[in-house]
Amino acid sequence: MEQMEQIKQTKQIKQIDQMNIVVIGHVDHGKSTVIGRLLSDTGSLPEGKLEQVKMQCRKSSRPFEYAFLLDALKDEQSQGITIDSARCFFKTAKRNYIIIDAPGHIEFLKNMITGASRAEAALLVIDANEGVQENSRRHGFMASLLGIKQLVVLVNKLDISGYSESVYNGIRSEFTMFLDSIEVSPLEFIPISAREGENIAVKSDKMPWYRGMTVIQRLDEFKKEKPLFHKPFRMPVQDIYKFTMYGDDRRIVAGTVSSGKISAGDEVVFLPSGKKSEINSVEAFNSPVEVSVSAGRAAGFTLKTQIYIHPGEIMCRTGDELPFTSTAFRANLFWVGKSPMIPGKKYKLKAGTMKASVYLKEIINIIDASSLDEGASRSEILRHDVSECILQTLKPVSFDRFSDNELTGRFVIVDGYEIAGGGIIMEPVQESLSYLAEHAVRRDYRWVKGNVAMAARHTRFSQKPRIIVFTGEETLEWEGLAQALEQDLWREGRNVYYLGLSNILRAIDNDGPRASIDREEEICRLGESAHLLADAGLIVITTISGLDNYEYGMLKLICEPHEILLINAGIVSADTIDALSIDSGLEAGEALSKIKTSLRDRDIIPDFQI
Amino acid sequence: MIILDELESQSIYILREAYREFKSLCMLWSIGKDSTVLLYLARKAFFGHVPMPLVHIDTRYKIPEMIEYRDNLVKEWKLNLIYGMNRKAIDEKRTFPDGNVDRLTCCKSLKSDALRQTLNGEGERFIFSHSAGKYIPDTSREAYTGVIVGVRADEEGSRSKERYFSPRDSESDWRIEDQPPEFWNQYKTDFSSGTHVRIHPLLDWTELNIWEYIERENIGVVSLYFDKGEGIRYRSLGCYPCTKPVESKSKNVPEIIEELRSGRFSNIAERSGREQDKDGGGTLETLRREGYM
Numbered sequence: 059m060e061q062m063e064q065i066k067q068t069k070q071i072k073q074i075d076q077m078n079i080v081v082i083g084h085v086d087h088g089k090s091t092v093i094g095r096l097l098s099d100t101g102s103l104p105e106g107k108l109e110q111v112k113m114q115c116r117k118s119s120r121p122f123e124y125a126f127l128l129d130a131l132k133d134e135q136s137q138g139i140t141i142d143s144a145r146c147f148f149k150t151a152k153r154n155y156i157i158i159d160a161p162g163h164i165e166f167l168k169n170m171i172t173g174a175s176r177a178e179a180a181l182l183v184i185d186a187n188e189g190v191q192e193n194s195r196r197h198g199f200m201a202s203l204l205g206i207k208q209l210v211v212l213v214n215k216l217d218i219s220g221y222s223e224s225v226y227n228g229i230r231s232e233f234t235m236f237l238d239s240i241e242v243s244p245l246e247f248i249p250i251s252a253r254e255g256e257n258i259a260v261k262s263d264k265m266p267w268y269r270g271m272t273v274i275q276r277l278d279e280f281k282k283e284k285p286l287f288h289k290p291f292r293m294p295v296q297d298i299y300k301f302t303m304y305g306d307d308r309r310i311v312a313g314t315v316s317s318g319k320i321s322a323g324d325e326v327v328f329l330p331s332g333k334k335s336e337i338n339s340v341e342a343f344n345s346p347v348e349v350s351v352s353a354g355r356a357a358g359f360t361l362k363t364q365i366y367i368h369p370g371e372i373m374c375r376t377g378d379e380l381p382f383t384s385t386a387f388r389a390n391l392f393w394v395g396k397s398p399m400i401p402g403k404k405y406k407l408k409a410g411t412m413k414a415s416v417y418l419k420e421i422i423n424i425i426d427a428s429s430l431d432e433g434a435s436r437s438e439i440l441r442h443d444v445s446e447c448i449l450q451t452l453k454p455v456s457f458d459r460f461s462d463n464e465l466t467g468r469f470v471i472v473d474g475y476e477i478a479g480g481g482i483i484m485e486p487v488q489e490s491l492s493y494l495a496e497h498a499v500r501r502d503y504r505w506v507k508g509n510v511a512m513a514a515r516h517t518r519f520s521q522k523p524r525i526i527v528f529t530g531e532e533t534l535e536w537e538g539l540a541q542a543l544e545q546d547l548w549r550e551g552r553n554v555y556y557l558g559l560s561n562i563l564r565a566i567d568n569d570g571p572r573a574s575i576d577r578e579e580e581i582c583r584l585g586e587s588a589h590l591l592a593d594a595g596l597i598v599i600t601t602i603s604g605l606d607n608y609e610y611g612m613l614k615l616i617c618e619p620h621e622i623l624l625i626n627a628g629i630v631s632a633d634t635i636d637a638l639s640i641d642s643g644l645e646a647g648e649a650l651s652k653i654k655t656s657l658r659d660r661d662i663i664p665d666f667q668i
Numbered sequence: 669m670i671i672l673d674e675l676e677s678q679s680i681y682i683l684r685e686a687y688r689e690f691k692s693l694c695m696l697w698s699i700g701k702d703s704t705v706l707l708y709l710a711r712k713a714f715f716g717h718v719p720m721p722l723v724h725i726d727t728r729y730k731i732p733e734m735i736e737y738r739d740n741l742v743k744e745w746k747l748n749l750i751y752g753m754n755r756k757a758i759d760e761k762r763t764f765p766d767g768n769v770d771r772l773t774c775c776k777s778l779k780s781d782a783l784r785q786t787l788n789g790e791g792e793r794f795i796f797s798h799s800a801g802k803y804i805p806d807t808s809r810e811a812y813t814g815v816i817v818g819v820r821a822d823e824e825g826s827r828s829k830e831r832y833f834s835p836r837d838s839e840s841d842w843r844i845e846d847q848p849p850e851f852w853n854q855y856k857t858d859f860s861s862g863t864h865v866r867i868h869p870l871l872d873w874t875e876l877n878i879w880e881y882i883e884r885e886n887i888g889v890v891s892l893y894f895d896k897g898e899g900i901r902y903r904s905l906g907c908y909p910c911t912k913p914v915e916s917k918s919k920n921v922p923e924i925i926e927e928l929r930s931g932r933f934s935n936i937a938e939r940s941g942r943e944q945d946k947d948g949g950g951t952l953e954t955l956r957r958e959g960y961m
Contacts, residue, residue, distance in 0.1 A: 076671045078872075104937045144828040145821045147874060156821075156872065168849040172831075175851045204851075296684045301717045310715055314681045343716045344885070354673070356680035358715060369688060394849060408854050411688075470854040480851040 075153035075282060080177035082170060082201065084191035085162035087183045088214040091252040092273070093146060093159050094124030099259035100274065102148035103127065124252065128159060152278040162193055167200075167442055168394040171480070174201055179208035179280045181273070182244075183252075186216050186225050190233050198233075199444065202242045203390060203482060205464045208280050209244045212273065216265070217251040223267045248273055285354035290378035291318030292458070292466050293357070294410030295328070295371045310341050310358040311373065313411065316465035318378070320359075321350035325376040328367045329456035330383045331606045334376065336362040366531060366604055366629050370412035372456050372466065381458045381466060384486035385493065386419060386450045391439070391471070395478025399439040399471070405478075406576070407449070409457055409469035415578045416471065417493065419450040439479075446484075450493055452578045453608045457483050498615050515595030519553045523592040524662045525617055526653075529605040530627035539627070539640075539649055540601050546650055547597060552663060555591055557600040562587050581609050585616030592620035597662070623660065625653065672881050679706075679869040680713040681853060682832055683816065686867045687719065689857040690814025694750070694787070697722040699734040700905045701889045702870055703818035705878055708887050709869065710816075711745075720816070721795075723786060724751040727778040728758050729907035737890040742796050749796045750806055752786025754778050765909050772955065778907075780959040784840045787812045787864065813859075816867045822874045824939060826956045834866045835859055840959030875938050876928045883921045895919050904939050911942060 081089045097103050107127065115122040128146065146157045160173040174180065180201045184194050201209055211233060219225040226249045237244060248257055249268050256262035259274050271279065296313040300306075320326070320337060327334045340348045341358040351357040374380050393399050399418055407416035423446040424436050439445045460467030460482035471479040516522055526543070528536045544556040562583050584602060591598045605613070605624070614622055624637040638656050640649050657663050686693055695710065695718075697703045710718050724738060742749045757777040761767035764774035785791025793806035821828045831847050833855035848856040859865060870878075882889060895901040900913040916933070918924045927933050 074671075076674075101935070103935070105935050144825070145872075146828065147822050154874070169847070171851060172847075172849045296681070297688050299714065301714065301719065304717050304719075306715070306717065308715070312684060312713075314677060341715055343712045343714075354677055356677040356684070356713065406858070468852060470851050472858055475856075475858040475860055477849050477851065477854065477856060480854070 074149075076156065077153055077179065077280060077282060078156045078158060078177045079179045079181065079277065079280070080158040080160050080174045080201075080206075081181045081183060082160050082174060082197040083162055083183035084185070084188070084193040084197075085164075087162065087185040087188065087191070087194070088125075088252050089162060089183050090125035090128045090159060091123065092181065092183055092212060092214065092250075092258070093157055094127040095252045095255055095258045096157065096273070097127060097146060097148050098124060099255060100148050100150055150274055150278055155277065160197075162197075164193060164196075164442060167196075170197065171200060171204065171392070171394065174206065175204050175480075177206055178283045179210075179277075180206050181210050181212055183212045183214050184229055184233065186213050186229060186249075187218050189229055190236065194233065195236055196442075198237060198242060199240050200392065202240060203392060203444070205460075205468070205482075207283075209242065210273075210276055211244050211247045212252075213247060213249050214252055216249050217254050217256065221249075221251075221256075221262075221264045223249075223265070226268075245279075246270060246276055248276060285352065286317035286463065286465065287319065287353050289317035289353075289463050290380075291320050291373075291375040292316045292381070292463065293320070293373040294412065294466070295367060295369050295373055296411045297369050298367065299358070308341065308360055309364065310360060311367070312356075312358045313373065314356045315351055315353050316410070317353045317463055318375070319350055319352040320373075320375060326361075326373050327376050327380070328365075328371040328373055329381055330454045330608060331367060331371055333365045333367055335365050338362045364629050366606070368604065368606060370410070372410060372412075381456045381463075382486040383454050383456045384488070385452070385454050386448055386487040386489050387457065388422070388446070388448050388484045388487055389469070389481045390444065390446055390484060391449075391479055391481035392444045393439045393441060393471075393479040395441060395471075395473045395476065397473065397478075398441065399445075399473070399479060401437070406472035407451060407455070407469055408472060408477075409455070410466055412455060413576065414455050415452045415576065417450045418447060420448040422446040422448065448487055450489070452493055452582075453612060457486075459483055459485055494612055494615050498618060502618075512595070519595050520664060521552055521595075521597060522662050523595050523620055524597050524657075524660075525588045525592050525620055525622045526597065526599045526625065527605065527613065527622055528599075528601040528625045528627050529603065531604060531629050536627040537601050539646060540599050542646060543650060543653060544599050546654070547663070550663075552597055553595065554597040554599065557584075557587060557591065557598050559584055559600060559602055577609075578612070581605075581612050582616060585613045588613075589617045589620060592617065623656070623662070672877065672884060675873055675877055676709065676712070676881070678853075678872065679709045682855075682867060682869040683710055683713040685855060685857065686814055686816055686833075686869075687714070690865070690867075692810055692812050693720045693814040693816070694723045694812045695720055695816040696783075696818070697724050697738070697749070698818070698905070699724070699730070699738050699890060700818075701878055701882065701893060702820060702873075704889055705873075705881060705887060706816065706818040706870055707747075708885065718745070718747055721748040721750050723812070723815075724749060725779055725782050725786060726751045726753045727782070727907050728753065729763070729778070729909055731892060731902075731905065731908050731911070733892055734890055734905060739796075741888075743798070743801075746798060747796075750786075750793050751803070752782055752791050752793045754782035754785065755792060757781070771910055775910075775955060775960065776958065780840070780955065784959050787815060787840075811864075813864045814867060815864060816869065818870045819868055820873050820875070820878075821871050822938075824937070827871075830868055830871055831856070832868050832871055833857065834868065835863050836866060836959065837863055840864075842957045842959070844957060876925065879921060879925045879928060883925060893924070903933070904942055906942060 081093055083089055098108060111126050112122050144159050148155050148157060158173040158177055160170040182198055184190060213226050213229050230247045248270060249265055250257045256264055257272050259272060261272055293313045293315045295311055299310040299312055322337050322339055324337050326337060338360045340351055341360060372381055401418045405416050407414045425444045458466040467483045469481060470477050528540045530536050541556055544554050547554040588598045588600060610624060626637050626639045628642040697707060754777050762769050762777055764771050786793055788811045789809040794803040795806040797804045819827050831850050835856060836842055892902045892905060895917050899915055899917055901916050901918060903914045905911060918927050
């Protein structure tokens, strides 16, 4: 075994380092030429490619350009500007690079961000003759928002200005001032001519005034980013696997560890639900048994106790500093959506593995990314804007500040079917009244009542209205029980109604076929329907799978003033003290009588009929 | 972190996202080294299981050893394998070179069209019955909305622009000029009905990474990749009329790795043995816009 480990280690030492870098900057400032040069000067082109492209140029009698090499590698059919981020592969003596060519045209900003968000380091190209342009600034700013810490600025096309030191210095000081204003410090400025290959792979003799590194030397100096080993443990739960159909009884909590380290025996807490357990084992296929897992690894765990948790929660370690849990946060957000982001509209927030409904609550500031002028006051966030704003979610979400933990401090916004924006979280915001509470207050204020008092309904029906909610892991099993309860109470003469969740989803506010209705929408619709029926004096019975404490809270809020009796069937889903628990093993008749006893104890149905 | 560990974690993350987000999900398995690595990664992601069907497009021109290898692995790993083909085109001999069409048309009908019909449920599908030990007609007409594919960005130009989650419309068309944004590890997982999404967990792997991983994890691949003493082997697998072996004396995985790192293949494109890539510029991009893998 030990010997095997050794063999594995020596093999790994032989492996070559690999790094993703992105080349950004204003359109036509020479990004593709820089990449073409890098590929060609490091001998990374496929055999015969250079000759082939030169030949094609001769045939079509246009001068050869290094940028054509890139087009040839990318099969780019519409010549000219780069539309999408494409990857190229090249290698130096030190390591292999995946180099991402990002479009400089504003129209393709979303593609630029897509490319840049995959990168560990960036080369920002500025044309010495055109100087600092709108997208030089915008891309510099975006790189910092995306969390790229290693930035090198290439001042290109110096051949045209006769390799002038003063031209270079002018640009250098202008851009440094700009970067200072957004708190970005570049590692270096390099004067180059990509077309002539000056200071790319070989030190230029045309610019003796420059004593720094060539582009390739500088690339090789970039530090490989390390996973966040030393931060508190975080693992966004991606899924809970139970492959019982393959005869596998393990219940595995799966996800990729974003920071820190966890070991078997550690106590863990899932946020936002707050449920606790202990790591029982680290699970893996075809690997030696391990007891701990660190940042960066796609992992799986079994827990000591069976608790019900949703994908999207963050698994943390008890004792570590925990993430914030809140229904609002302040963010720096960039928007690339076709339509503007507007207050009051529902969007989807995705952060880690979590999804939640989100609203734009307040625009604090709009930053014109091209000039970085602050203070444009607008009521909506337009395409290509960067905004400091407050976002509000329906239910509490857990996150870190980006400055504390970048992986759990960033998010994207989905508008309809499309990712339309993204951003980083600055800090949580305390709210006086949650979105849902506000809604309930408004609704009740405007609620039009008939002339029959609730007390009169109690007397006539010999019952108090109540909403009985069955929840558990597999609702199907419990639907039968819920329906049996309805029938039983009906025979007793109660006014009772079984509310099927799927009926509501199909019937209410249905705007045609949709891919999916999200979970929060489900709960809101269920709550509103139940609220209405209870208001009519009925006992309402319904089932919903895996209701957690927050969702239960949402439901309670929507159903007010009517009360809910929660029945946890099987594995405990919402662990509130007022819930009734029914074991999986319990026979249907016993379960029914247990529930009915509880209804009597709570005075929902009286012991005797009047 | 070692690059192979990074790549492995990223691929597993993508596979798990796909499994979580798509109710009707399948994985294409071409029998080649890449999709076999992908299959192995799925077993890692799902702790020994492959919880989605594997789809193989049979052109009837696949090198016979590939089919034999496929069926052996299906039995050994208890895989849920479905295959489909464009029987009409094969019967009508709209094939290359023994039929009357060129390479591109052959690729389009035997691969792209077959794939589209197999995925949307319109074409005939056959499923391996483990109890009967043979393939039987697939009675399900289910259309797959998520399709996991083992393409890599370093293979050729059009693949270098791919997204990890790449939507296709109902005609399988790829709108290369208007691809969805992907920020960090957040992918497009919401889509209107009629679209399906191609999922690419191996996008950042290079050919060398694949072989290094095969060596490290000791994954079995079809023996066509190795020289059996004649000084030739396949570097990339496809249909026999359009796939030529390359001259190479690599007899095992370590020798292939050496050949790719510093040997004669370090600067020669992997698909140099694939003829459909050669018919002028942009051919493969055209094929891929219309649904080719």
